[in-house]
Amino acid sequence: EIVLTxxxxxxxxxxxxxxxxxxxxxxxxxxxxxxxxxQKPGQAPRLLIYGASSRATxxxxxxxxxxxxxxxxxxxxxxxxxxFAVYYCQQYGTFGPGTKxxxx
Amino acid sequence: xxQLVESGGGVVQPGGSLRLSCAxxxxxxxxxxxxWVRQAPGKGLEWVAFIRYDGSNKYYADSVKxxxxxxxxxSKNTLYLxxxxxxxxxxxxxxxxxxxxxxxxxxxFDPWGQGTLVTVSS
Numbered sequence: 001e002i003v004l005t006x007x008x009x010x011x012x013x014x015x016x017x018x019x020x021x022x023x024x025x026x027x028x029x030x031x032x033x034x035x036x037x038x039q040k041p042g043q044a045p046r047l048l049i050y051g052a053s054s055r056a057t058x059x060x061x062x063x064x065x066x067x068x069x070x071x072x073x074x075x076x077x078x079x080x081x082x083x084f085a086v087y088y089c090q091q092y093g094t095f096g097p098g099t100k101x102x103x104x
Numbered sequence: 105x106x107q108l109v110e111s112g113g114g115v116v117q118p119g120g121s122l123r124l125s126c127a128x129x130x131x132x133x134x135x136x137x138x139x140w141v142r143q144a145p146g147k148g149l150e151w152v153a154f155i156r157y158d159g160s161n162k163y164y165a166d167s168v169k170x171x172x173x174x175x176x177x178x179s180k181n182t183l184y185l186x187x188x189x190x191x192x193x194x195x196x197x198x199x200x201x202x203x204x205x206x207x208x209x210x211x212x213f214d215p216w217g218q219g220t221l222v223t224v225s226s
Contacts, residue, residue, distance in 0.1 A: 035212045037149075044199055045149065047214035056214060092211045093151040093165060 002026055004089055004096035012104040019076040021099045023089030028069045033091050036065055036074045039098075040085045048087075049074060076101075106130040106215055108200050113220030120190050120224070126183040126200030126217055134158070134178035137203035139213055140185050142196035142222075152198070153185065157207060168194075190224045197221050 003026040013019055023034075031052035037045040047056040049065035052072055062077040076083055084103050089096040112124040126138070140152040153174040154163045162174050173186040183200050198220055201213035 033211055037213070039149075044216035044218055045213070046216070047212060050204075050210070050212045050214075088149055090149070090151075090211075090213075093154075093163075095149040095151065097148050 002029060002091060002094050004091060004094055006087075006089060006096035006099045008099060009097070010100045010102060012102055013079055014104045015079050015081055017079050019074075019079055019083070019101055021074040021076075021087055021101070023067075023072040023074070023096050025070045025072075025091065029091050031068050031072075034065075034067070034072055035090045037088045037090065038083075038085045039088065045088065106202065108202065108215065108217035110198065110200055110217045110220040113198065113222045115223045115225060116190055117226050118191060118224055121186070121188045122190065122222060124185040124187070124198055124200075124220060124222070126185075128181045128183065128200075128202070131202070133176075133181040135206050137205065137209050138174075138176060138183045139201045139203060140174060140183075140198060141201055141213060141216070142194075142198045143219075144193075144196045147196075150196075154203070154209070154211075155183070156209065187222070190222075192224050195222060195224050 005024045007022045034052040036049040039045040053065045064075045066073050086098045086100045088098045107129045109127045116122050137156045139154045142150050155174045171189045175184045199216045201216045204214050
């Protein structure tokens with residue numbers, strides 16, 4: 001069973017800064033099935049990135065995904081106030097524990 | 105636009121049963137696989153079950169296998185989750201989500217419903 005580990009657990013940044021979130025798999029996984037989600041308090045998650053690097057419909061281009069094998073990254077180039085949330089990576093039926101991006 | 109609306113959550117005693125529903129609209133429901141994903145209070149996300157567009161295949165997380173049953177009625181554009189032998193650890197918000205791949209399963213979840221809360225407590 002594949003385990004996804006996300007780091008850091010919490011990322012404290014200011015609006016306008018760059019956020020780099022990591023997702024590491026316990027064994028090599030197919031990039032085609034690696035996705036990232038954003039969840040705000042009291043809301044359902046929203047698909048951001050699929051296939052490791054493709055943005056979902058309506059997702060701003062400040063969000064980008066990269067990686068392959070066991071190491072994947074979600075980058076938010078310049079944080080907007082609405083980007084402070086929890087981010088999950090996912091592959092097949094496994095989710096990572098999440099990274100909380102909060103306001104410094 | 106695509107809309108998924110869950111219902112059927114509530115409080116149930118340990119060992120009890122509950123059936124969740126997910127009403128779909130805004131897309132051709134019979135052409136897409138569907139998932140259930142849950143989130144315990146203050147915790148992360150856990151995939152629960154998947155059903156192919158035509159109901160021909162169903163897959164479950166080990167934590168619910170043998171207790172939960174996913175099904176669908178394509179004539180009613182509705183997805184179901186029958187939950188039996190409920191345990192305290194099943195307490196969670198349950199979301200339904202569309203698999204965007206259609207005939208080909210992607211195991212991405214897009215979009216999600218707003219969720220329905222299931223509380224297992226005596």
